[in-house]
Amino acid sequence: MNGTKRLEKSYEVMFISSSDLSVTRDTYQRELNSRRVREIAESFDERVANEPKVSARDGRFYVFDGQHTMPARKLLNGGRDLPILCKVYTGLTEQDEAVLFAEQTGISAKVYPGSKIRALVFGGDPDAIAFVEATESAGLHLSFNQSRGLKHIGCVAAAYGEFMSAGADLYTEALRVIAAAWDGHKYSLRAETIQGVTEFIKLYHDEYNPKRLISRCRRYDPMHIYRRAKAAGDSLPAPQRYIFEVWNIYNGTSRANTLPLKF
Template sequence: MNTKNLICKEIRIDSNALEIPRATYQRELNMDRVHKIAAEFDERIANEPKVSYRGGRYYVFDGQHTIAARKLLNGGKDLPIRCKVFYGLTESDEALLFAQQTGASARLTAGAKFRALIYGGDKEALAFLKATESVGLCVDCKQTRGVKRLACIATAFELYKKVGGEVYREAMRAIVDAWGGDPDSLRAETVQGVVEFVDLYYGEYNRRRLVTRLRQVDPLTIFREGRAMTSLPGYKRYLYQVYRLYNGSSAKTALPMKF
């Protein structure tokens, strides 16, 4: 993002001139949040909505719920609102700023943030999307569980950044080959267990054996038995389940425990 020629001014804009780009990077309006903001609204500490002036129009990239709350308090009628207006942003810039918003804004879901990163052209997010789709999965920004729909976006994206594209694709392809995209196989814990296993034993494990061994169990096994395990911390609980399944009772093909 080029900030060299960026100009910012605080001006009053009539609310009917403020546009919310929900068709691209903005999230849907949450009326429960609007009513909550309205009930607690205090003009003395209210934050100014952040707006991009682009192509002769005002686009809100942070603060749509505050705007809606002000209108609600005004009997549903439009009114002038003091806004922080940025000049010189592109639509991609707006999307990336929306994805990075912090502070008083409602926390973005992982799906909403990822959708904005994709729309803004974030290279790492685009590479993660391509890697996930290459193994036959859909990254579901609405985060609804379904066959071949990856809803644990935050976990999977962090794993991608940690292990790299090659290892991530190999692990996710093993999951798909073993369970055919079963929603339970795409739980965050199961995905983490398999990806961490492939990363830890990359170049040592036998892919065919891993897929065969995973296919023999319900994918919920990794989640349930890992959650019940207290002797290992965090993700290692689920890594251990994959490690145990892979080794089975075979001393010949067993991998050494490294964690």
């Protein structure tokens, strides 16, 4: 954060034509949301609007905060280019821009977890990079746009929280169990399942049998943990109710392999 604060001070305010402003979307930026642009334009007030944050790099101006307010201003100008007052930063690398984009705050559009982590990965954040590597070592991938698919995790924030809480080894172990049990089915990669299995493994790491857990999970629908936890309502707080469902699956009716309730 200290580096970010230093970078925040190194800017000057100047007018730049919208025709000269670029957005890099093939590395860390989000795709342009046309609906978001229209919503901003409907209630836009230049008197209270924030200036777009721009990086002057390689002879061009790259917008790293304000990519939706910029076209909203142009929309209100009848689709014609216009001068826009910007905060222009100098001396930033594209990686610096990515980190600032990920850490932006205020009334701008929310930086969704997938976009934020994607930006942190591009910016070289060691935890974010280790998170991606741990996920892929389990044969799975992260969907930074929050979409679900075969072997693709859309609940990036929940997965990242488990990675940071459990550590790379236990997080990877949990993903491997899930992937082996349900063959990477998209519904098995919901937040509830990832949290339940990871937290279960944290609690019972030295006691449970991974092969038994995989075999037992295979007997159930990929949505089982989610559905059972939802039906239980608030009888237990999350993630305890997800752990409880994994515990129930593991124990089944066996007495020889029963694990004690620890939560």
